[in-house]
Amino acid sequence: KHGKTLKPESVRNQLETSLKRLRTQCVDLFYLHAPDHQNPIQDTLQACNELHKEGKFKELGLSNYASWEVAEIYCICKHNDWVLPTVYQGMYNATTRQVETELLPCLRYFGIRFYAYNPLAGGLLTGKYHYEDKDGAQPAGRFFGNSWAGAYRDRYWKESHFKGLDGIQKALEAAYGSEKPTLTSAAVRWMYHHSHLKGDLGDGVIIGMSSMEQLCENLTAAAEGPLKQEVVDAFKHAWDLVAHECPNYFR
Known part of the structure; x- marks a missing residue:
């Protein structure tokens, strides 16, 4: 009604x-x-x-x-x-940083804390997808086989995104060798240690999961320390590659 x-x-x-x-x-x-x-x-x-x-x-x-x-x-x-509004929930992750330019300074000015959603870019930052999947394999997850799938593909399924992810994987390999963290772990650690979020101002990360295994992986990563600089640089390079076609944080 x-x-x-x-x-x-x-x-x-x-x-x-x-x-x-x-x-x-x-x-x-x-x-x-x-x-x-x-x-x-x-x-x-x-x-x-x-x-x-x-x-x-x-x-x-x-x-x-x-x-x-x-x-x-x-x-x-x-x-x-x-x-007064005291919380803003917005889209933010290591390769989707549009909020940093104007929104976060605005929230700081008004004393509004920021809760980040899509910290893994809808699952793209897990590394389980490949650009060609859209024409073939279509692994289970947020990008295929549900009512939101089209919106998520429009949001993140860009060739430049996959190119950036490839660079991050290579940087993880070079920096950590056989001890390297997963891409998921690195993306979560980026949110906690290298993003513009400030825990002391009450900012937070909204962690989603579709299995107990995912929840455990996300929580474990959230407790781990900062990443090596070359990996942080690779995330920045990935953002530079996708920034021109990054989805808007507002509707």
């Missing part, structure tokens, strides 16, 4: 439906998951403030908004004394 818009009644309906399904009175974090360019944002934010005053969520989050929209939203909330 309400549709997935950010109209006030739809926002209320979506949160209250979630609370019912979760069998709880309040959630820690309520996200506006993506912009709704058809409806005025101040109406949405006023509705969020009412829901916050009713004790239905603790913190307001944003996701997939451009940095100028974050600034606009923050200022509207501040001006009206409404609940």
Whole structure:
């Protein structure tokens, strides 16, 4: 009946439906998951403030908004004394660094912490895929055989991406030899030690998994130390190769 818009009644309906399904009175974090360019944002934010005053969520989050929209939203909330956004969930990984230029400085300015999604580029940074797979093998995972597969292929399936990954694999081999970490481990370690994220400001990495094995690998990597400089350089070179066709962090 309400549709997935950010109209006030739809926002209320979506949160209250979630609370019912979760069998709880309040959630820690309520996200506006993506912009709704058809409806005025101040109406949405006023509705969020009412829901916050009713004790239905603790913190307001944003996701997939451009940095100028974050600034606009923050200022509207501040001006009206409404609940301020305190978290931004955005796409960020070793070969998708668009957020570094303008979004992260904007978030720092407003004291909004950043939670990174797609830290493994939808699984591309595991090294289990090859560019030719799209015409043949199609291994199980996020890129084939599900409703989001096309969107993920559009986002990351670029020849330049695979060329960059090849360079990273070679750098891992040269730097570590037979003791080399997996590409997955290196990509997770890059997030924790070489990215622009700051743990002391409350930033975080959203780790996904489709098996217990993946969860264990990701958590193990998150606890390991920094990478050797030549591997960090190879990640930077990979980013330079793909930057010109990198997907936007906003919608």
